[in-house]
Amino acid sequence: xxxxxxxxxxxxxxxxxxxxxLEVQEKQIISILGANGAGKTTILKTVMGLLxxxxxxxxxxxxxxxxxxxxxxxxVHLGISYVPEGREVFPELSVDENLKMGAxxxxxxxxxxxxxxxxxxxxxxxxxxxxxxxxxxxxxxxQMLAIGRALMARPKLLMLDEPSLGLSPxxxxxxxxxxxxxxxxxxxxxxxxxNAKMALKISDYAFVLESGRIVAANTPNILLEDEDVKxxxxxIRSEESAxxxxxxxxxKRWR
Amino acid sequence: MVKKSLMFVGLLVFAFFVTAPASAQAVRGVTDTEIxxxxxxxxxGPAAPWGAVARGTDLLVKIINDEGGIHGRKLKYFxxxxxxxxxxxxxxxxxxxxxxxxFAVVGGVGVATGMTARDYLxxxxxxxxxxxxxxxxxxxxxxxxxxxxxxxxxxEAFNLTGYLHEKLGYKKIAMFYQNDDYGKQGVMGVDRYLxxxxxxxxxxxxxxxxxxxxxxxxxxxxxxxxxxxxxxxxPTHAALLLAETAKIGFKPQxxxxxxxxxxxxxxxxxxxxxxxxxxxxxSELPDSNHPLMxxxxxxxxKYAPSERxxxxxxxxxxxxxxxxxxxxxxxxxxxxxxxxKAMEGMKDFxxxxxxxxxxxxxxxxxxxxxxxxKVKPDGNIERLTDWIRITK
Amino acid sequence: MFGQLVVSGLAVGAxxxxxxxxxxxxxxxxxxxxxxxxxxAMISTFIxxxxxxxxxxxxxxxxxxxxxxxxxxxxxxxxxxxRQAKDPTVLGLIIITLGFEMVLMxxxxxxxxxxxxxxxxxxxxxxxxxxxxxxxxxxxxxxxIVSLVLMFILFLFFRYTKLGIAMRATQQNQLAxxxxxxxxxxxFSFTWALSSMVGAVAGMLxxxxxxxxxxxxxxxxxxGFASGVLGGMTSLPGAALGGALLGVIENLFGxxxxxSFKSVVAFAIIVLMLCIKPSGLLAKHYVKKV
Numbered sequence: 053x054x055x056x057x058x059x060x061x062x063x064x065x066x067x068x069x070x071x072x073x074l075e076v077q078e079k080q081i082i083s084i085l086g087a088n089g090a091g092k093t094t095i096l097k098t099v100m101g102l103l104x105x106x107x108x109x110x111x112x113x114x115x116x117x118x119x120x121x122x123x124x125x126x127x128v129h130l131g132i133s134y135v136p137e138g139r140e141v142f143p144e145l146s147v148d149e150n151l152k153m154g155a156x157x158x159x160x161x162x163x164x165x166x167x168x169x170x171x172x173x174x175x176x177x178x179x180x181x182x183x184x185x186x187x188x189x190x191x192x193x194x195q196m197l198a199i200g201r202a203l204m205a206r207p208k209l210l211m212l213d214e215p216s217l218g219l220s221p222x223x224x225x226x227x228x229x230x231x232x233x234x235x236x237x238x239x240x241x242x243x244x245x246x247n248a249k250m251a252l253k254i255s256d257y258a259f260v261l262e263s264g265r266i267v268a269a270n271t272p273n274i275l276l277e278d279e280d281v282k283x284x285x286x287x288i289r290s291e292e293s294a295x296x297x298x299x300x301x302x303x304k305r306w307r
Numbered sequence: 308m309v310k311k312s313l314m315f316v317g318l319l320v321f322a323f324f325v326t327a328p329a330s331a332q333a334v335r336g337v338t339d340t341e342i343x344x345x346x347x348x349x350x351x352g353p354a355a356p357w358g359a360v361a362r363g364t365d366l367l368v369k370i371i372n373d374e375g376g377i378h379g380r381k382l383k384y385f386x387x388x389x390x391x392x393x394x395x396x397x398x399x400x401x402x403x404x405x406x407x408x409x410f411a412v413v414g415g416v417g418v419a420t421g422m423t424a425r426d427y428l429x430x431x432x433x434x435x436x437x438x439x440x441x442x443x444x445x446x447x448x449x450x451x452x453x454x455x456x457x458x459x460x461x462x463e464a465f466n467l468t469g470y471l472h473e474k475l476g477y478k479k480i481a482m483f484y485q486n487d488d489y490g491k492q493g494v495m496g497v498d499r500y501l502x503x504x505x506x507x508x509x510x511x512x513x514x515x516x517x518x519x520x521x522x523x524x525x526x527x528x529x530x531x532x533x534x535x536x537x538x539x540x541x542p543t544h545a546a547l548l549l550a551e552t553a554k555i556g557f558k559p560q561x562x563x564x565x566x567x568x569x570x571x572x573x574x575x576x577x578x579x580x581x582x583x584x585x586x587x588x589x590s591e592l593p594d595s596n597h598p599l600m601x602x603x604x605x606x607x608x609k610y611a612p613s614e615r616x617x618x619x620x621x622x623x624x625x626x627x628x629x630x631x632x633x634x635x636x637x638x639x640x641x642x643x644x645x646x647x648k649a650m651e652g653m654k655d656f657x658x659x660x661x662x663x664x665x666x667x668x669x670x671x672x673x674x675x676x677x678x679x680x681k682v683k684p685d686g687n688i689e690r691l692t693d694w695i696r697i698t699k
Numbered sequence: 700m701f702g703q704l705v706v707s708g709l710a711v712g713a714x715x716x717x718x719x720x721x722x723x724x725x726x727x728x729x730x731x732x733x734x735x736x737x738x739x740a741m742i743s744t745f746i747x748x749x750x751x752x753x754x755x756x757x758x759x760x761x762x763x764x765x766x767x768x769x770x771x772x773x774x775x776x777x778x779x780x781x782r783q784a785k786d787p788t789v790l791g792l793i794i795i796t797l798g799f800e801m802v803l804m805x806x807x808x809x810x811x812x813x814x815x816x817x818x819x820x821x822x823x824x825x826x827x828x829x830x831x832x833x834x835x836x837x838x839x840x841x842x843x844i845v846s847l848v849l850m851f852i853l854f855l856f857f858r859y860t861k862l863g864i865a866m867r868a869t870q871q872n873q874l875a876x877x878x879x880x881x882x883x884x885x886x887f888s889f890t891w892a893l894s895s896m897v898g899a900v901a902g903m904l905x906x907x908x909x910x911x912x913x914x915x916x917x918x919x920x921x922x923g924f925a926s927g928v929l930g931g932m933t934s935l936p937g938a939a940l941g942g943a944l945l946g947v948i949e950n951l952f953g954x955x956x957x958x959s960f961k962s963v964v965a966f967a968i969i970v971l972m973l974c975i976k977p978s979g980l981l982a983k984h985y986v987k988k989v
Contacts, residue, residue, distance in 0.1 A: 140875040350808075352808070522710075523953035554838075578824070
C-alpha cells in the first residue's frame with residue numbers, strides 16, 4: 053500500500069533520513085521504533101508532504117501512485133491521515149470543531165456524519181466534551197481527539213506519531229487498545245514509537261531506526277528475541293556482572 | 308586699543324580686496340541669460356492641496372519667459388517637494404543655496420517648514436520673497452533679505468471679527484480653530500478685537516490636525532448658542548465641522564480665513580454646505596475680468612490645462628508678481644542689493660493679488676489688504692467690499 | 700447632551716470597530732499588525748470614487764467592483780510582498796506593511812492628486828432622523844446598521860462555516876491545519892482579501908461621513924488599533940466592543956472633560972490596556988500546557 057524507496061530528507065544541511073526504504077501492507081500495523089532524534093518523525097512528515105521540496109532523493113508510492121513532491125492537501129485526499137507528535141489539537145476550537153476540521157477535504161456529508169458516529173463510539177468522552185475548547189482537555193483526551201480528528205478524513209492509512217507520549221501507562225494501554233480496534237475495522241496503521249514494548253505488542257512488523265537509517269526490520273517475535281533490540285529499546289539487560297552492575301557498555305552490532 | 312582698531316581696519320581693507328572682485332564678477336544665481344529661483348511646497352502628504360501654490364509660480368515663470376524674460380534674462384525655476392516636513396525643507400534650502408545657487412527663494416507654504424530654513428537663508432544672504440503664510444515669524448524680527456506679503460492672520464481675524472460684529476451685528480461669536488501656529492494666530496486676532504469691545508467668545512474650540520471625528524466639537528458649538536462661528540482650520544476640518552453641525556441642525560453664520568477661500572473646492576467637499584460662508588480674499592476671484600486674470604487664465608489653458616484653476620494655484624502667481632516686478636525695476640545690473648533697493652521702494656504695486664508696499668527696513672509686511680466675499684449657492688463669490696486695509 | 704454624545708460616539712465607534720475587525724482578522728491568522736490597512740481602505744475608496752463620480756457607475760455595481768479591487772489588491776500584496784519575505788519574522792512582516800502603506804500613499808497622491816473630495820453616497824451625511832429628541836444623522840444610523848450587519852455576518856462565518864473555522868484553525872496551529880489538508884497559504888491570501896474588503900467598507904463609510912483625501916485614514920487607523928487593543932486583538936466581538944467603547948469614551952471625555960485632549964484618549968487607552976490587561980477585554984487566551 054505504501055512503498056517508501058530510498059528516501060533522503062534534509063533539514064537545511066542536516067540529513068535526517070539517510071536512504072530509508074520501507075513497505076506497509078494493507079490492513080497491517082507497522083511500527084517504526086527508535087530513540088529520540090533517530091528520524092522517525094521526519095519519515096512521517098516526508099510521507100505527508102509537510103517538508104518543502106523533500107524528500108531530496110528517493111520515491112514514495114501510495115496505492116500504486118507516486119506521492120512524493122505532492123502537497124499535504126492532496127495526500128490527505130488520497131487517504132493518508134497523520135496524527136502529529138504532541139497531539140497538536142486546535143486549542144481554541146471546540147472538540148466538535150476540531151473533528152470538523154478533520155473532515156476538511158471531504159464533500160460527502162453523509163459519510164462524514166457516519167464517521168463522526170464512529171469516532172464517538174471509539175471515544176465516548178469526546179461527545180461529552182463536544183463544546184469545550186480542545187486546549188482545556190487532559191493529555192489523554194487530547195490524544196483521543198487527535199486520533200479521532202485524523203479518522204474523520206476516513207483514511208486508508210493512519211500514521212500515528214508517538215501516541216503514548218506523556219500519558220500514564222493505563223491511558224497508553226487504552227489508546228493502544230483502540231488503535232488495534234481501528235486497525236481491525238480495516239484501517240492500515242503506521243506507528244512511530246519510543247515505547248517499543250507497547251508498539252511491538254500490536255504490530256505485525258517493525259522497523260528499527262537509528263541515525264536516519266534502518267538497522268533492523270522484522271516481525272515482533274523475532275525482534276523481541278534480538279539482543280540488541282532488547283537491550284537498547286526494551287530496557288531488558290541480558291548480561292550483568294557478578295557484582296550486580298554493568299562493567300562495560302555493550303557495542304551495537306550494526307555500528 | 309589703537310593697535311586693535313588698526314588691525315580691524317587692516318582686516319577690512321584685506322576683506323575688501325579679497326571679496327570685491329568676486330562680487331563684481333558674479334551674483335549667485337544670476338548669469339547673462341538666466342536668473343535662478345527656487346520654491347518648496349508640499350506636493351505629497353497631508354498638506355499637498357497647498358502645493359498648488361508652487362505650481363502656480365511655475366506658470367508665471369513660463370509666461371514671463373515666453374515674453375522674452377526680464378532684461379534679457381530668463382527665469383529658471385526649481386520646484387522641490389518638502390511633503391510639509393521641516394527636515395526636508397531645510398535640506399531643500401541647503402540644496403538651493405549650496406548646490407543650485409539660486410538668486411532668491413520665492414513663496415514656500417508652511418510655518419514650521421519655513422522656520423527651519425529662515426535663519427539659514429538669512430545667514431547666507433539669500434533673498435526670500437513672500438512665504439505663503441500670514442504669521443509674525445516672517446517680520447519679527449525684521450530681516451534684510453526677507454520680504455513678507457501674505458496678509459497677517461492676526462490682523463485678518465481681527466478685522467473679520469469686526470466685520471461680523473459691526474457690519475453684520477452678531478453679538479455671540481464662537482471660534483473653531485486648529486491647534487497650531489496658524490490657528491492660534493487667528494485666535495489672537497479674534498480675542499484682540501473682542502477685548503477691545505469688551506465681549507467674550509461664547510465658545511473657543513480647537514481640533515488637532517489629525518482629528519477626524521468632530522461630532523463633540525459640533526455639539527459644543529451648538530450648546531454655546533453662537534450666532535456666528537469663525538473657522539480657522541484646514542479644509543478637511545472645516546468640511547467635517549459643517550457636516551456635523553448640519554446633522555444636529557446648528558446653522559450659524561459661518562466665517563473663515565482666506566486660507567479656505569477656494570470655494571470651488573470647499574463647495575465640493577461640503578456637498579454645498581459651504582454656501583453662505585463669509586471670508587476674506589488676498590487675490591482676485593477665479594472668474595474675475597481683471598485683464599491680468601484674463602491673460603493668466605489663457606496661459607493656464609495653454610501650459611497647464613490639467614491643473615484646476617483654483618485660488619491656491621494662481622496664488623502662486625499673485626505671491627510672485629511683486630518679486631518679478633522688483634527684478635524688473637532693478638534693471639539689467641541685477642544684484643541682491645539692487646533688487647532689495649527696488650523692493651524697498653515699492654509702493655502700492657498690485658498685480659492680481661493684494662497691493663504691496665514696503666518702506667525700507669522699517670516695514671517688511673508688504674501686504675496689508677483683503678476684501679470680503681460671500682459664497683453664493685452656486686459656488687461663485689459675491690464680492691462684499693473693495694480692498695480694505697487690515698494692517699495699520 | 701449626554702444622549703447625543705453617546706449616540707454620535709457609537710456611530711463613530713462603529714467605524715473604529717470595522718477597522719479594528721479588519722486588523723483583527725489578519726492578526727488572528729498571522730499575528731501581523733497590518734499598518735497598510737488604512738491606506739488599502741483609502742485606495743479602495745478612491746476606486747469607488749472614480750467609478751461613482753467619473754464613470755457614473757450605479758452604486759451597487761460600483762460597490763461590487765470596489766470589493767473586487769480590494770480583494771485583488773490584498774491578494775497581490777500578500778503574494779508578491781509578504782510571501783516572498785525570506786525567513787519572515789512577525790516584525791519583518793509588519794515593517795513590510797509599513798512600506799506598503801507609504802507606497803500606497805504616494806501612489807494615491809500621484810494618481811488622484813492631493814485635493815479633498817466628496818464621495819457620492821446614497822445616504823445623505825446631512826439629513827438626520829430624530830428619535831424622541833435624540834438626533835442621529837442618516838449616515839451615522841446607516842453606518843451603525845451596516846457595521847452591525849457586517850459584524851454579525853462575520854461572526855456567523857467564523858463560527859459556523861467550514862472555511863471560517865479553518866481560518867481560525869490555521870491561526871492556532873499551522874502544522875495541524877496542513878495535516879488536515881487545509882491549504883494554509885490559500886487561507887492567508889483569503890484572510891487578507893476578507894480583511895481588505897471589511898477595510899474598504901470602513902473607508903467608504905468614513906469618506907461618506909466626512910471628506911475623501913489621501914490622509915483620511917490616518918486617525919481612524921490609530922483609533923481602530925486602539926479599539927483592537929481595548930477589546931482584544933484576537934477577538935472579533937472584542938474589537939467590535941472596543942470600537943463602540945472607544946467612540947463613546949472619547950466623546951464623553953471631549954464633552955465633559957477636555958476637548959483639546961480628546962484625541963489623546965486613544966493613546967491613553969492603548970498604554971493603559973497594555974499595562975493592565977494586554978490581551979484586551981474579551982480575548983480569553985488558552986495558555987498552552989507544557
